[in-house]
Amino acid sequence: MRRSIALLLAVATLCLTASTLAAQNKKVPKRPPLFEGADTNSWFAYYQAGLQNIRGRPDLADADFYWAARLNPTVPEPLYASWVSFWKRQRPERFWDYLEGKRFVTEAKDVQQIDSVRLMALRRNPMMFQGLWIALVDEPGSEINISLDPAIEGMVAYAHGDARKAADRLAVAVKDRSNRGLRYDRALALFQLAQFDSAAHELELLLDDMRKRDEKKLVRAYESKQMYEYAIGVAMAMKGDTAAARDAYGKALTEDLSFAPAHLQLSYLADAVGDSATAIQELGQAVELDSNDVAVRYQLGTHLMMKGKTEEAKTHLRKAIELEPYFAPPYFALAYILEFDEKNADAAAAYEAFAARAQQADPRVALAHQRAAELAKKPGTSGGGQ
Template identity: 35%
Template sequence: MRTLFILAALVTAAAALPCRGAAQPEPPRPGLPRGADPNDWEVYFDEGNRLFERFPARAGAAFYWAARLDPTRAEPLFAQWAAFYARSEGTWLAYLQEDAEFMRRPDVIENETLVMRAFRRNPFVHRGFEAALYAGLGRRLRWDGATTAFMDYGKGDFRRAADGFGRLVRANPVRNARFRQWRALAFVGAGQLDSAAVELTELLATLRREDTAALAYYYESKALQEYALGMLHEARGRPADARRAWERALEEDLSMYPARAALGRLSLRERKAGEAVEHLTHAVEAAPRDAVMHYEHGNALIAGNRRDDAIAAYQRAIQLEPHFADPYLRLGIAFDNAGEPEKAAFAYRAYLDRAPRRQAAEIRRAHERLAALAQAR
């Protein structure tokens, strides 16, 4: 299948280029409505959504900036991937037809890293833009039960989509096992997390019985499904089950660094700073150019009373993604507590230049500390 066909190239590219902005010149920031917050990823995402159908290249630029402003989010990464194919019907058809020459193109390989990154951030990211690409095929789209359910999902009719995918699974539970993943996505959209967890549990059981690492695609691997199941357990308030799922994800694939990061965050909440540092150290080793991993590593190091190492981690996160506001605030606090007021003030000001307005409490804290530092001179 198409994703496995270029998997080796994708893995190499994803490791080298986790922040797409470092690989290509930055597109200009799109114009925004008057009064819109130019530091808010959602503003750019909404602008991209508005432009997607008629002006996909401009939409791609808006999604690009949404991803740069908040690299923790999966939505703009997935939207960038879709905007690439929306620019030309021929590219989408070549993708669907798994054209070998097309799939070897460097720009296609790089674009596929975006969808891999999106699923690593959030395996449940909504895939409505993908549904829009299929809908654009018009009469050439072959309608069957799967297509109907997928289009219902894309339109946000999650309950109907779940029913449709359920009929497919019941018709042939083994051959149609992959639709359990889609049913889980629909259940998540409907807020039925317990039902989503049941679907992923059954999917994983099928994969184990069939001794299959994945159904076809990267995003259908057992490792990613275990990671996703852990996220559901965590959201349902079952941390022990979440931990076991993430540990199983790593047993399947040691490179599944999002599971490492999730274990690190769980350890932080359980006040196990040493475990958190260990997990997030492994995460940054597996993804050395992922700004978010370095940022979270810094948070764990602070909890472990390793301030100097945390400062270095925050600085690395900033180096990798200078548009991401959060590391600047953490860096300012770290310098502040280290008794380095000039460096703290510089970091606080850099944070304020980048902070979205909705971070009102954090913005107020930065202003208060800047005022206190100025008064102490």
């Protein structure tokens, strides 16, 4: 029992990795069926289906999470869930070897690829709910449910949705210096309780401890100061303290000038105060650092469109579509520009492409069909497609 509990604590250290993203060469799974009446263009419908399938049908859950991520590549939850479904499909011994840091597992190509997916999720939101790991260890009769170890109690409570108990038990656990990494887990629980100042304080304590130790050596789960600073920024942004959030994102960039997610978040802060010029500048820097981020490409394209810089906007919107053709929003913005350019055939095609991919509840679907029908009746030049 002690081995299992000790290894389970390793889950907490697999949080903010600074490893390099591995190439994604995953075979495309068949799009799974949903329940009758479900919106097959809804990322959330696939995500919910995956949650229902994760324990009994992990292969099907993996396909659900894959398509959820394709339909909306801007949200982190399907990516994190894909990491869980990967390990759910493995032999339990391999997962424990992974937690122990055995190199023949951690350096395996498939493991590095799925770890990069988890990193992508945390780059989207390092404070997202991360309790789905419980599906890997919480089986009938599982010993973790009877543990009196405050660290285990706290982590299990968090995974089961009891954030208050999690915060309380983890407060006891972190008094033991060997559990200092659990301050991140306590911050996650406090974030769920909307105690954003307290969550940020836990992360500050973790950062202070790291700086005192001046850790340079990389271990199994690479602790990343820029990611903890970034997490503080997310907490402060949720609180509505834009100055503190901006300061934290700046510190993240001080730790790592190539950290593109901080620029995306800074663009959101600029938008919040109506500073579109700064937002465009931050988005431009984010694209320079990570040219394959669909969310950044789309955001930059729409910002440039609003500024009347339509040629630049089209470049980024088309790149977003190229990167993820199942993501609906870029098609609508591109169609709007093409209609303005009087490229009616291309605009109509883009509107229809949007309508074919957008969620049924999106009010723009009806408008897209209407605009496409009207444009089809007009003469117009073709700009060479979408």
